[in-house]
Amino acid sequence: MNTRADHSEDSSQQRRRPVAKEFWCEGDDGLFSQSWYPICLSSEAKQGEIVGRPFLDGEVIVFRGPDGQAHVFSAFCVHMGANLKEGDVVDNRIRCPYHHWQYDGTGTCVKTGAGDPPPPSARLFEYPSQERWGLIFAFNGEEPLWDLPDFRNVDETRRYEDSELCTAAIKLDYFPEDPARSALPLDPWMVITNPLDFQHFVTVHEMTFRDANPESGIVWSDHFAEFRILSTNRYGTPYNNHQGIYGNNCLYLSGDLDGKWFGFFAAQTIPKPGYSEIYFVAAADRGDGSPEAEEEAAKWADFVIKMEVDFFMQDIPILRSLHFKPGLLTRIDKALSRHIDYLQSQPRAHPGAEFIR
Helix, strand or coil, X not given: CHHHHHHHHHHHHHCCCCCCCCXXXXXXXXXXXXXXXXXXXXXXXXXXXXXXXXXXXXXEEXXXXXXXXXXXXXXXXXXXXCEHHHCEEECCEEECCCCCCEECCCCEEEECCCCCCCCCCCECCEECEEEECCEEEEECCCCCCCCCCCCECCCCCCECCHHXXXXXXXXXXXXXXXXXXXXXXXXXXXXXXXXXXHHHHHHCCCCEECCCCHHHHCEECCCEEEEEEEEECCCCCEEEEEEXXXXXXXXXXXXXXXXXXXXXXXXEECCCCCCEEEEEEEEEECCCCCHHHHHHHHHHHHHHHHHHHHHHHCCHHHHCCCCCCCCCCCHHHHHHHHHHHHHHCCCEECCCHHHHC
16 A cells, blocks of 8 residues: 555646746736837828727827837827817817827827816827837837847848838738737747747757757857858758847847848737737848849838748747646757747836836
8 A cells, every 4th residue: 555655646746737837927016027029010100090909907098299200109198088089180280089188299288178288297108219110119118228239131231221121011910710810929038939939840840950059059148049040941942141139029030041141030929918910021132223123122021921920830839838838848949948938037126117007
């Protein structure tokens, strides 16, 4: 009897799932990673219109001012909480649909519908924002801790100005078969571990590394990790790239596909805790700016978008059902393990919490 009980106890211990480390999730303790998040496509933020989007654990709006600059504000009027996405634009101001309080391009209330003077503290929360490559980004913080990267060539010998590039941007649909769903049920940082999961490049994407130790060249910084991959894709085409993971949700890539350069940027946003949506950007050199060069660059950028969508969609069936909990790791997971620690060390905050909920 004792032998059987001991055996049962040992078996019970063996059946426990090994977990390498515990980690926090986005929204735990009411906090989210401080990073640049895409809010919408530039084409969606038209002059004279208000765009509403779910963000973190609340809602924000995008408003393009009379100077053409896009702003990201908290979505709710500070008077009685009406959602400003249901309002309109009057005299280049956001007008609340309920009591017609009006907010200018700084988010300050400058007029009330009843004619009373606005309270001095009547102001929306404005997220630091910038517009690049056809996307409008907001930083979760009072001030940005780092900037979005510029595109460079693979050898890091040339830095491109945005004006030198032809870009294409899309929002990726994780569930094309179900129009009611658009978000992946994972935190962005759980997905952004993929580029440093070297094992999955071999098993899922059938890539061959020409560097026996790709993790040896990783450069770790406070808010990004950059590395180079020398490989051959599943079709036998040489594929070299320089990648960078910025914050907890952004992937930068400068690639050389069979001798031709392209840029790629992927950024995820958080529509609600536990979910992520992703935007893709492809960049091509505009060349001499002639109509012929512009047309060629546009075709190449479109090809890159389709290539990267195809590449990423190879992961989607796995990611859609992934129960993220790192367990038993091996030598090839060395970079992945360190990256999870890195992601978990990134700063978190939620300065707009009281405004966007």
